Amino acid sequence: MENEALWRPSADAVATAKLSSFIAAVNLRWQAGCSDYASLWRWSVARPEAFWRSLWDECRVLGESGASVVEDGDRMPGARWFPQARVNYAENLLRRRDDADALVFWGEDKIRRRLSRGELYVQVSRCAQALKGAGVVQGDRVAAYLPNMPEALIAMLATAALGAIWSSASPDFGVQGVLDRFGQIEPKILLCVDGYWYNGKRVDCMAKNVEVAAQMPSVERTLVVSCLDDSPVVSGIRNGVRYVDFVAPYAAAEMEFVPLPFAHPLFIMFSSGTTGVPKCIVHCHGGALLQHLKEHQLHGDIRPDDRIFYFTTCGWMMWNWLVSALASGAALLLYDGSPFVRGAGRPGTILFDYADAERMTHFGTSAKFIDAIAKSGLQPRRTHRLDHLRVMFSTGSPLAPESFDYVYREIKADLLLASISGGTDILSCFALGSPILPVHRGELQCRGLGMAVDVFDAEGRPIPAGLGERGELVCTAPFPAMPVGFWNDPDGAKYHAAYFERFPNVWCHGDFVELTANEGMIIHGRSDAVLNPGGVRIGTGEIYRQVEQLPEVVESLVIGQDWARDQRVVLFVKLSEGMTLDEALVGRIRQQIRQNTTPRHVPAKVLQVADIPRTKSGKIVELAVRNVVHGRPVRNVEALANPEALEFFRARAELQY
Structure with a gap:
């Protein structure tokens, strides 16, 4: 029906x-x-x-x-879209310059800021002039290690206006996680932040900034954006300068948006990197x-x-x-x-x-x-x-x-x-x-x-x-x-x-x-995480939908464990605070799955863990857990928001029988 x-x-x-x-x-x-x-x-x-x-x-x-929309439109990859076009992403985002809000920013309950469209245009103009004055040209990379704050948007638009290439990461990445990403693309300019607020706490980033800048020889300017302090000390950072000082010499001016081919690089994005060094994916204007x-x-x-x-x-x-x-x-x-x-x-x-x-x-x-x-x-x-x-x-x-x-x-x-x-x-x-x-x-x-x-x-x-x-x-x-x-x-x-x-x-x-x-x-679920007990393909999401209906279960993760020349389903559960997995709860979990899916979906093992490992963007990492359970190495744990959680899955005695 x-x-x-x-x-x-x-x-x-x-x-x-x-x-x-x-x-x-x-x-x-x-x-x-x-x-x-x-x-x-x-x-x-x-x-x-x-x-x-x-x-x-x-x-x-x-x-x-x-004149043309697509050439070689039967090739994938290889099709060329709007091959004669000239366009600039930033120009299209900045077409309005009135007094209406362009952005509002809340940094938890600590910081409030607001920029009109006209004010945003002025800020981008000043940043673009400063980047150009620092030698940034078409094809150069500008990398940002910033919170989701106005300066990230401003610097991205300024970069795009010049035809340079933008890439960003969040400041909760560790030093190696940043180097694994930005080190591959060799940016000329690096933006970072003095710190940020998370869950009511100040998180200082200056020590990480020093280390990251020291290990990226391509960086000619390290721009420190202020979030926690009005005037962060940048003297210990290689080629360091406060962002406000970097743009200070430049007044508002009419912007020149470089007309670019449709396929000109705009962003370099990164894969999650949980199975190796992140892939650097290039997207166009x-x-x-x-x-x-x-x-x-x-x-x-x-x-x-x-x-x-x-x-x-x-x-x-x-x-x-x-x-x-x-x-x-x-x-x-x-x-x-x-x-x-x-x-x-x-x-x-x-x-x-x-x-x-x-x-x-x-x-x-x-x-x-x-x-x-x-x-x-x-x-x-x-x-x-x-x-x-x-x-x-x-x-x-x-x-x-x-x-x-x-x-x-x-x-x-x-x-x-x-x-x-x-x-x-x-x-x-x-x-x-x-x-x-x-x-x-x-x-x-x-x-x-x-x-x-x-x-x-x-x-x-x-x-x-x-x-x-x-x-x-x-x-x-x-x-x-x-x-x-x-x-x-x-x-x-x-x-x-x-x-x-x-x-x-x-x-x-x-x-x-x-x-x-x-x-x-x-x-x-993801195809590479599909379970295969007895040769029957099962999406992990089918199990999550059932397990996470139970009020005791905060979150879960399921893998297929190689066992007796087949694969068995193993379910890990994170429970509400103070709760312990007992036989009664295991029985209700299995019953919930059996009644609403098939007997093949029912896990052979149900085990409690204190936390579920995830990427920086919040996606759980079944493949990393599967590798841990099978005694295989997990590459690039820097990509995880909580790599310590992997230890809850390592050498579990319950998985040896």
């Missing part, structure tokens, strides 16, 4: 959505004959030249599009801009003067995704710190305080945050107005069906809950929300426009929607937001190996998914 809808857009919301006007525009221009989202998606995939041309025009991209305009305006219904929030650090791709909303005329609501610092009420309320205080229209967060506040009993609909909030985004891991229920029951009933999924690899999404579609429990609403997303079985055959069968998430045709390549990969061998070896000329993303009868998607 078709999954019942939890929410449906009103007729007025559908009529006024940017997506509806886009459908009307392509029908008029191309006689596309689109009547709903499904027909528009099919047309966008069948007619990519028409779709991406229309997107450029309807979103009013500043720049020259050129045109691809990032066009893809984000599509996802924001058509999928997220972001309109001029909307107020967009995403809980993210500068080390996660959602920061890059968030800040692009300036190109749609929206204001950015930036937050740095713990989402569980106590706000006006209980821990976890500060982000909802922010939503009310700043008239937030779009609230972006992780599935884990939603699960955590649900388990804590938070009821924002009773404690907050949330009267401007129209859209809630969730990503980072699959959003459990029960979390959908919680959002509509305890946060807001009339809300587009957009569970979205993609990755750093494409700086965007394969599956998204839609303001003209209903929300079905546990499902991502739709495949992204212009993205030929499909699900393949092990032999590379498409699996039809609605059968309940799972397979590999693939994209069978090129799209503009594909990376232009990896850094230091001149022949493209690493890039090809990462995505195109499994199915030739097809992007294989590494997610284990199914397409639903509603033409939505359910993500069952």
Whole structure:
């Protein structure tokens, strides 16, 4: 039976959505004959030249599009998008210079700042002049080791305006984690911060700054941004200068945005790095801009003067995704710190305080945050107005069906809950929300426009929607937001190996998914973490959805352990404070899984751990735990937010029998 809808857009919301006007525009221009989202998606995939041309025009991209939309459009990789175009990402984000808010910044409950669009333009102009004065030219790298604060956005836009390349990491990385990333790309300029606030505590970063700068010989200036102190001492940092002193000589001036090829590098992003040194993924001006305009305006219904929030650090791709909303005329609501610092009420309320205080229209967060506040009993609909909030985004891991229920029951009933999924690899999404579609429990609403997303079985055959069968998430045709390549990969061998070896000329993303009868998607986990007891493939997300419904379980992690020439399922659980795993709870966990899945899903072992290891962006690391359990080394533990948690899984006596 078709999954019942939890929410449906009103007729007025559908009529006024940017997506509806886009459908009307392509029908008029191309006689596309689109009547709903499904027909528009099919047309966008069948007619990519028409779709991406229309997107450029309807979103009013500043720049020259050129005569051709795509060359070698049957090659993946190898397609060339808008090959004659000239565009600058920063120019499109800074097109408005009025007195409306460009950004609001909250550093937990300690710091409040606000910049208008005109003030942001001035700050970017001064930074761009200073970078140019320091010798930064097209193709140079500028790296930032900063919190999600205004200076990160300002410096990124200044870098992009000059045609230099931006890369960032969050200041909670250790020294080796920073060197593993920035050391590969040899930046000319390094930005860092004197410290930051987290969960009410001051975290000093100056000692790390000294060490990082000393070990990167390419850095000619180390710019120290003030967060904790008005005038941090920089004399011990190699080539150190305070950021305020660096930009002080330069007054506001009209900016010169360098017109760049569509494929000119804009960002270098990093893979999580839990299986080795992080991959350096290069994304371009045109691809990032066009893809984000599509996802924001058509999928997220972001309109001029909307107020967009995403809980993210500068080390996660959602920061890059968030800040692009300036190109749609929206204001950015930036937050740095713990989402569980106590706000006006209980821990976890500060982000909802922010939503009310700043008239937030779009609230972006992780599935884990939603699960955590649900388990804590938070009821924002009773404690907050949330009267401007129209859209809630969730990503980072699959959003459990029960979390959908919680959002509509305890946060807001009339809300587009957009569970979205993609990755750093494409700086965007394969599956998204839609303001003209209903929300079905546990499902991502739709495949992204212009993205030929499909699900393949092990032999590379498409699996039809609605059968309940799972397979590999693939994209069978090129799209503009594909990376232009990896850094230091001149022949493209690493890039090809990462995505195109499994199915030739097809992007294989590494997610284990199914397409639903509603033409939505359910993500069952990462393909490389899929369990295989008795030859039956099981997505880890299928087990998490059941286990984490139990009130005693805060979080869980499941792996397949090689055992007796087969594989057995081993489940680790982190329990509520003060609780101990006993036979009764183990029995209830197994019963919950058996009743709602299959006997194959039931773990052979259930063990308690004090913590679950995760990456800096909050994703649990099944592969690292699997390596520990099997006595194999875990490379690059610097990529983990809590590497000490791996010790809870090492040499467990219970796994020897």
